[in-house]
Amino acid sequence: MSLTKEDIQHIATLGRLECSAEEQEQFTKQLSSILEYVTQLKEVDTSGVSYRYQVDGLENVRNADEVAVCDPSTHANILHAFPDRVVDLLKVKGIFEG
Amino acid sequence: MALNMQTVREAHEGLTKKEFSCNELVQECFDQIDRVDETIHAFLAYTREQAFARATAVDEKIAKGHTIGHLEGVPLAIKDNILISGVQATAGSKILGNYIASYNATVIEKLEKEGAIFLGKTNLDEFAMGSSTENSAYGPTKNPWDTSRVPGGSSGGSAAAVAADECIASLGSDTGGSIRQPAALCGITGLKPTYGMVSRYGLIALASSFDQIGPFGKTVEDVAIVFDAIKGVDPHDSSSGRASSDPVLAHLRRGVKGMKIGIPKEYFIEGIDADILKCVEDAIQEFQRLGAEIVPVSLPHTKYALATYYVIMPAEASANLARFDGMRYGHTAQDTRNLIETYVKSRSEGFGAETKRRIMLGTYVLAAGYYDAYYKQAQKVRMLMTRDFNEAFLHVDCILTPTSPSAPFIFGERTHDPLQMYLADVFTVSANIAGIPGMSVPCGFVTRGEKELPVGMQLLGKHFDEVTILAAGHAYQQATDWHTRKPTIVCL
Numbered sequence: 001m002s003l004t005k006e007d008i009q010h011i012a013t014l015g016r017l018e019c020s021a022e023e024q025e026q027f028t029k030q031l032s033s034i035l036e037y038v039t040q041l042k043e044v045d046t047s048g049v050s051y052r053y054q055v056d057g058l059e060n061v062r063n064a065d066e067v068a069v070c071d072p073s074t075h076a077n078i079l080h081a082f083p084d085r086v087v088d089l090l091k092v093k094g095i096f097e098g
Numbered sequence: 099m100a101l102n103m104q105t106v107r108e109a110h111e112g113l114t115k116k117e118f119s120c121n122e123l124v125q126e127c128f129d130q131i132d133r134v135d136e137t138i139h140a141f142l143a144y145t146r147e148q149a150f151a152r153a154t155a156v157d158e159k160i161a162k163g164h165t166i167g168h169l170e171g172v173p174l175a176i177k178d179n180i181l182i183s184g185v186q187a188t189a190g191s192k193i194l195g196n197y198i199a200s201y202n203a204t205v206i207e208k209l210e211k212e213g214a215i216f217l218g219k220t221n222l223d224e225f226a227m228g229s230s231t232e233n234s235a236y237g238p239t240k241n242p243w244d245t246s247r248v249p250g251g252s253s254g255g256s257a258a259a260v261a262a263d264e265c266i267a268s269l270g271s272d273t274g275g276s277i278r279q280p281a282a283l284c285g286i287t288g289l290k291p292t293y294g295m296v297s298r299y300g301l302i303a304l305a306s307s308f309d310q311i312g313p314f315g316k317t318v319e320d321v322a323i324v325f326d327a328i329k330g331v332d333p334h335d336s337s338s339g340r341a342s343s344d345p346v347l348a349h350l351r352r353g354v355k356g357m358k359i360g361i362p363k364e365y366f367i368e369g370i371d372a373d374i375l376k377c378v379e380d381a382i383q384e385f386q387r388l389g390a391e392i393v394p395v396s397l398p399h400t401k402y403a404l405a406t407y408y409v410i411m412p413a414e415a416s417a418n419l420a421r422f423d424g425m426r427y428g429h430t431a432q433d434t435r436n437l438i439e440t441y442v443k444s445r446s447e448g449f450g451a452e453t454k455r456r457i458m459l460g461t462y463v464l465a466a467g468y469y470d471a472y473y474k475q476a477q478k479v480r481m482l483m484t485r486d487f488n489e490a491f492l493h494v495d496c497i498l499t500p501t502s503p504s505a506p507f508i509f510g511e512r513t514h515d516p517l518q519m520y521l522a523d524v525f526t527v528s529a530n531i532a533g534i535p536g537m538s539v540p541c542g543f544v545t546r547g548e549k550e551l552p553v554g555m556q557l558l559g560k561h562f563d564e565v566t567i568l569a570a571g572h573a574y575q576q577a578t579d580w581h582t583r584k585p586t587i588v589c590l
Contacts, residue, residue: 007462008458011458011461011462011465012458014461014465015416015445015454015457015458015460015461016420016423016438016441016442016445017442017445017446017449017454017457017458018442018443018446019446019454023451023454026451027454027455027458030455030516030517031455031458031459031462033516033517034408034455034459034516034517034520035459035462037404037405037408037517038405038408038409038472038476039405040402040405041402041405041406041409041472041475041476041479042471042475044399044402044475044478044479044482046475046478046479046482049478049481049482050481051474051477051478051480051481052477052481053307053477054293054307054337054533055293055307055480055484055531055532055533056293056294056337056339056340056533057340057561058294058336058337058339058340061336061337061339063333063336073183073184074183074200074201077183077184077198077199077200077201078200078426078427080198080200081197081198081200081426081427081428082426082427083424083425083426083427083430084430090425090426092425092437092440093434093436093437093440094436094437095437
């Protein structure tokens with residue numbers, strides 16, 4: 001399995017990352033060799049094997065849909081972490097702007 | 099013996115008998131930190147003030163004649179991807195360089211309730227991605243046994259802090275071996291509990307179906323004490339729904355007489371360091387002497403473990419790390435023109451190379467057209483591997499393997515080849531894939547260039563049956579003294 005620089009560029013865009021020319025070169029080589037390694041999974045016969053996304057044996061754990069009060073210190077800490085804000089509101093760049 | 103060199107058990111007994119105060123105990127840990135951590139670099143942050151404040155409270159309680167719990171007043175170190183409210187939590191990443199945790203992880207709430215004392219936050223590979231701490235944005239941790247070598251990872255800081263006696267015990271997290279491998283490389287004991295035994299609430303997620311928090315200690319008994327304190331059902335983590343709250347400590351002394359220990363041939367293969375193999379074989383003989391029955395078993399899909407792991411883990415990681423977008427906390431890129439540029443620049447500036455690699459790998463295997471070939475196939479192989487273990491555990495009580503195929507490596511030896519680095523996890527990832535508990539226990543030393551380097555063996559147990567591997571490890575430590583040896587940096 002060999003990736004091209006264009007593949008790397010495309011994956012980076014999907015992952016919201018940008019790569020320098022040097023990184024692009026490095027990642028092309030490294031990800032190709034990792035993909036080549038994991039391709040050995042194809043030789044395993046998995047016909048008839050059903051699967052899940054976890055192994056804890058639990059299914060559809062539901063919590064009551066209740067409004068919980070956030071304690072004041074957690075509330076203050078969360079606000080404090082905002083990179084930019086107006087009073088208690090998080091300020092971000094416009095969603096629909098070019 | 100200096101107070102910081104004690105085990106949890108010894109510290110507890112000393113405090114109870116008033117042989118020393120909790121303030122003295124905390125002071126001696128910080129003295130050791132001041133002496134060695136400039137070299138070792140196990141810690142990323144210290145919480146001195148809070149530690150001494152809590153020590154004073156414990157001393158007052160003891161002075162009043164109140165009884166104290168096993169962990170009350172015991173100084174611990176916490177991996178820097180576990181949240182302590184009001185304290186930094188960088189996860190070893192630049193993107194969280196300015197982040198102060200806004201709430202306590204459940205394990206922290208539980209340890210605080212027990213009266214444990216936190217000395218600080220320990221170093222790790224960025225977002226727990228790595229096997230050497232070389233991926234930390236804040237510089238690597240050194241192995242206390244030989245500072246030219248890695249301590250293992252990703253929880254290398256927590257392991258080195260215990261090995262260098264900078265604390266009594268510590269917490270790490272294990273996604274593919276990140277507790278067991280550094281425990282082996284630093285010559286201490288480390289437990290990855292069953293998936294779902296310990297709440298992950300407040301652990302910065304790497305791969306959510308693999309991640310588990312667990313303890314490092316100087317003995318199996320200490321690991322059992324901390325494990326008892328942190329496990330149990332937590333409404334904040336639905337996967338903890340089947341966790342037991344029965345203390346394991348009471349069952350530690352059941353011994354190994356008649357215990358059936360499985361030896362999987364797939365873990366004793368070419369490529370393992372011959373000296374390590376010898377140590378593990380000696381340990382098997384020791385168990386036999388102690389009355390255990392050694393049974394050959396087979397785990398036929400073992401050779402696919404690493405490939406399975408390196409498809410599912412990056413897939414989950416790429417989804418989990420999508421939350422780091424520069425919007426609500428962490429690093430935000432400046433002077434950007436629009437929202438998408440803020441995302442891209444914040445992430446690209448904040449993440450290191452290994453994190454970027456795994457996000458891209460995960461994005462690729464989940465992409466339309468590749469999903470079935472990689473991700474779905476890996477999930478199916480995961481089922482087959484889980485079946486292998488279930489089948490083996492019909493015949494044996496636990497399984498014994500080497501923890502790491504090699505001794506601690508030299509800094510820089512594997513950083514240019516990610517695949518070489520991934521091979522460090524070859525014996526540990528299976529436990530995360532199947533969700534079973536695993537523990538590394540010191541079982542000998544190898545000599546490399548005049549330096550003695552520790553070797554660990556891995557004990558694997560059935561789902562929710564930590565008791566069996568803890569009892570086996572405890573019996574082994576009663577009969578051997580590998581776990582009591584100290585690196586020279588501690589004694590200088």
